[in-house]
Amino acid sequence: MKAMILENITDLNNNKSPLKLTEIPKPVPKIGEILIHISVCGVCHTELDEIEGRTPPPEFPTVLGHQVVGVVEEVGGGSSNFSVGDRVGVAWIYSTCGECRYCKEGNDNLCPDFQATGRDHNGGYAEYIAVSQDFAYKIPEVFTDSEAAPLLCAGAIGYRSLRLAGIRDGQSLGLTGFGASAHLVIKMAKYLYPNSNVYVFARSEKEREFSKDLGALWAGNTDELAPKRLDAIIDTTPVWKPVVEALKNLNTEGRLVINAIRKEGVDKEALLNIDYSRDLWMEKEIKSVANVSRADVKEFLALASQIPIKPEIEEYSLEDANKAICELKEGKIKGAKVLVIDKQLST
Numbered sequence: 001m002k003a004m005i006l007e008n009i010t011d012l013n014n015n016k017s018p019l020k021l022t023e024i025p026k027p028v029p030k031i032g033e034i035l036i037h038i039s040v041c042g043v044c045h046t047e048l049d050e051i052e053g054r055t056p057p058p059e060f061p062t063v064l065g066h067q068v069v070g071v072v073e074e075v076g077g078g079s080s081n082f083s084v085g086d087r088v089g090v091a092w093i094y095s096t097c098g099e100c101r102y103c104k105e106g107n108d109n110l111c112p113d114f115q116a117t118g119r120d121h122n123g124g125y126a127e128y129i130a131v132s133q134d135f136a137y138k139i140p141e142v143f144t145d146s147e148a149a150p151l152l153c154a155g156a157i158g159y160r161s162l163r164l165a166g167i168r169d170g171q172s173l174g175l176t177g178f179g180a181s182a183h184l185v186i187k188m189a190k191y192l193y194p195n196s197n198v199y200v201f202a203r204s205e206k207e208r209e210f211s212k213d214l215g216a217l218w219a220g221n222t223d224e225l226a227p228k229r230l231d232a233i234i235d236t237t238p239v240w241k242p243v244v245e246a247l248k249n250l251n252t253e254g255r256l257v258i259n260a261i262r263k264e265g266v267d268k269e270a271l272l273n274i275d276y277s278r279d280l281w282m283e284k285e286i287k288s289v290a291n292v293s294r295a296d297v298k299e300f301l302a303l304a305s306q307i308p309i310k311p312e313i314e315e316y317s318l319e320d321a322n323k324a325i326c327e328l329k330e331g332k333i334k335g336a337k338v339l340v341i342d343k344q345l346s347t
Contacts, residue, residue, distance in 0.1 A: 001023065001024060001025070001026040001126055001127040001128050002021065002022075002023060002126065002127050002318065003021075003022060003023075003024050003063050003122075003125060003126035003127065004019040004020065004021055004022075004063070004064070004125040004126070004318060004319075004321045004322075005019065005020050005022055005024065005061040005062065005063055005125075006018060006019055006020075006050070006051060006058075006060065006061060006062050006063075006064055007020060007060050007061045008060055009051065009052065009053035009057065010051060010052070011052060012048065012051060012052060012325070012326065012329045013329075016322060016326050017322045018051045018322065018325065019064070019125065019321050019322050019325070020061075021318075021319055024061075024063070024122075024126070026127075026128050027122070027128055027129065027130035028130065029074055029075070029076035029079070029130045030076050030130070031076055031077045031078045031079075032076060032077075032078045032079055032132055032133060032134070033076040033079065033130050033131060033132055033133065034072050034074070034075055034076065034079055034081075034082050034088070034130070034131065034133050034136060035072070035073050035074035035075075035076070035128060035129075035130050036068065036070040036071065036072060036073065036088060036090065036128065036129050036130070036131065036136070037070050037071050037072075037073040037127065037128055037342065037345060038068055038069070038070040038124055038126060038127055038128060038129060038341045038342065038345075039069055039070045039071065039145045039340070039341055039342050039345040039346035039347075040068075040069050040070075040145045040146050040148075040149050040338050040339060040340050040341060040346050041065040041067055041068050041069070041123070041124030041125055041149060041338070041339045041341060042065075042066075042067025042068075042124075042149035042150045042152065042153060042154070042180075042336055042337070042338050042339075043065075043067075043316075043321070043324045043325065043328060043336075043337040043338065043339060044066065044067060044153050044154065044180070045179070045180075045238060045260075045328060046066070046092070046153075046261050047064045047065070047118070047325060047328075048238070048325065048328060048329055049238075049261055049262045050064055050118070050119055051064075051325065054261075054262040054264065055119060055261060055262060056119070058119045058120065062118070062119070062122060062123075063118065063122035063123050063124070063125050063126045064118045064119075064123050064124075064125050065117070065118045065123035065124030065125040065126070065339070066090070066091060066092040066094075066116065066117035066118040066119075066123050066124065066152070066153055067089075067091070067124065067149040067150060067151075067152045067153045067154070067338075068089060068090040068091075068117070068123065068124030068129055068149070068152070069087070069088070069089045069139060069145045069146075069148050069149050069152070069346075070087070070088065070128075070129070070145075070341075070342075070345065071085060071086065071087055071088070071345060072084050072085060072086045072087075072088055073128070075133075076130075079133045080133075081133040081134070081136070082133055082136065082138075086138065087138070087139045087145075087347070088136045088137060088138060088139060089136065089137045089138075089139050089148060089149070089151075089152045089297075089301075090117055090123075090124065090129060090131050090135065090136055090137075090152070091117065091135075091137070091152040091153055091156060091292060091297045092116055092117055092118075092152075092153050092157075092291055092292055093108065093109060093114065093115075093116070093117070093135060093291060093292060093293065093294060093297070094115045094116055094117040094120060094121045094131065094132075094135055095113075095114075095115040095121075095132055095135055096108040096111035096113055096114055096115070097111055097112070097113040100112060100113070106293060106295050107293055108293050108294060109160075109290055109291035109292055109293040109296070110290055110291075114291060116291075117129075117131070124339075124341075125318065125321055125339065126341070127341060127342065134294075135294065137152070137297055137298060137301060139301070140301060140302075140304070140305035142305045142308050143304075143305070143308075143310070144346070144347055145345075145346040145347050146313050146315055146338045146340065146346065147310055147311055147313065149313075149336070149338050150180055150184070150311045150313065150335075150336035150338065151184070151300065151301060151304050151309070151311065152297060153292070154179075154180035154181040154184055154311070154336055155181070155184045155300055155304060155309065155311070156292045156296045156297045156300045156301075157181060157259060157289060157291075157292050157296070158181040158182070158184045158185040158188065158234075158236075158259070158300075159185075159188060159296055159299065159300035159303065160289055160292055160293070160296045161181075161185065161234045161236075161257050161259040161289050162185055162188055162189060162192070162234065164255075164257050164287055164289060165232035165233075165234055165255055165257050166232065166255060167193060167196060167231055167232045168193070169192075169193040169194065169195050169196055170193070170195040170196055171193070171196055171231035171232070172196060172197050172198075172199065172228065172229075172230045172231050172232075172251075173189055173193070173196055173197070173198050173199070173230065173231070173232055173233070173234070174198075174199045174200070174201065174226060174230040174232070174233035174234070174246065174249060175198060175199070175200045175201070175211070175216075175233070175234055175236065176200075176201045176202075176222065176233060176234070176235040176236065176237055176242045176243075176245075176246050177201070177202060177207075177235065177236040177237035177242065178200055178202040178204075178207040178208070178210060178211045178219075178236075179207070179236060179333045179336075180311070180333070180335060180336035180337070181236045181259060182200070182211075182234070182236045183210065183211075183214060183311070183312060183335055183336075184304075184309060184311055185234060185236075186198050186200075186211065186214050186215060186216065187214065187307065187309045188303070188307075188309065190214075190215050191307050197217040197218075198211075198215060198216045198217060199216065199217060199218045199219070199220075199226045199227075199230060199249075200212075200216045200218070200219040200220075201219075201220060201221065201222045201224065201226075201242065201245070201246070201249075202219065202221070202222065203221060203222050203331075204331060206334065207219075207333070207334075208220070208221075210334060222237075222241065222242045222245055223241075223245050225248065225249060226249050229249060229250065229251035229252075229254070230249050230250060230251055230254060231251050231253075231254055231255075232250075232254060232255045232256075232257065233246045233249060233250060233254070233255075233256050233257070234256075234257045234259055235256060235257065235258045235259060235260065236259045236260065237260070238260060238262075238263060238264050239263060239264050240263055240266070240270045240271060241270040243256065243258060243263075243270075243286075244270045244271065244273055244274055244279070247274065247278075247279035247280065247284065247286075248278065248279060250279075250284050252282040252283070252284075253282065253283050253284065253285075254284050254285070255284070255285045255286075255287060256284070256285070256286045256287070257287050257288075257289060258286065258287070258288045258289065259289045260289075261291075311335055311336050312334060312335025312336065313335055313336050313337070313338050314334065314335065314336070314337050314338070315337075315338050315339075315340050316337060316338070316339050316340070317339070317340060318339050318340070318341050320339075321339055324337045324339065
């Protein structure tokens with residue numbers, strides 16, 4: 001099958017073509033697995049972390065991509081959840097142990113044996129993927145394939161972030177950064193908390209204007225102070241400075257939720273600017289988001305189809321994966337980027 005593979009860690013500032021188009025063996029589904037003919041795969045910032053070495057390294061060569069949508073082509077022995085022809089998705093969570101307390105509590109995203117799609121196992125920048133039936137999801141009919149792909153990660157992790165933010169209707173919410181995940185979070189927030197105002201912090205003027213189009217009451221630069229103190233802020237940026245700046249905007253008992261697998265480097269200057277009395281005093285809280293659980297994906301897909309949430313998307317061919325990756329690195333973002341693997345298959 002055709003796939004874009006990553007052969008080693010590289011610096012995207014110096015290498016604009018980290019992925020190589022090649023032919024690799026088509027996977028064969030094992031017992032309990034399904035084989036999916038991929039139609040589209042979303043492009044996520046985590047792919048930048050994988051390419052540049054900020055996540056645990058995969059075994060090379062590897063196929064990236066964890067926002068996968070396609071059609072079941074083959075069902076392995078013992079699989080009964082899906083039938084040939086079903087439209088399904090695969091998210092970042094590829095497998096877990098199923099036995100630890102986190103798995104039993106429904107927080108399988110915290111499992112010590114967590115395996116990631118597109119890192120620990122070949123992902124969706126290819127024509128096919130095999131995955132356990134327990135880690136695949138039916139795609140609601142209301143979405144096209146390209147609309148569904150970003151929901152599997154950007155949307156699901158945004159949903160988890162919003163839950164962890166713990167706001168009530170009428171409380172204020174801040175969003176730092178306004179890319180694939182944040183533009184879905186604001187749509188969720190406007191639906192779930194209609195009396196809550198949303199404030200957006202973003203470096204890009206285009207992102208700030210985009211956020212206002214989607215209902216933000218106010219939008220400013222990352223280092224600006226909002227017109228009021230905020231009850232919760234969700235940070236979706238890859239760097240440290242916005243975290244420090246967000247703390248300045250938190251209300252008493254406010255919570256900052258950091259929605260990022262990794263931060264790029266260590267910004268000692270920014271971190272040294274944290275002032276205890278200004279930024280952390282009065283029981284303010286910082287909470288990280290670790291991956292997504294299966295429950296997050298299922299609950300969010302149901303919520304997104306109910307609202308419905310339709311992400312803004314930019315489409316690329318599989319062969320243009322490097323272009324999509326580099327544009328993401330350069331901050332050329334409006335909504336979410338999606339690779340179209342099989343145009344005839346996609347709906």
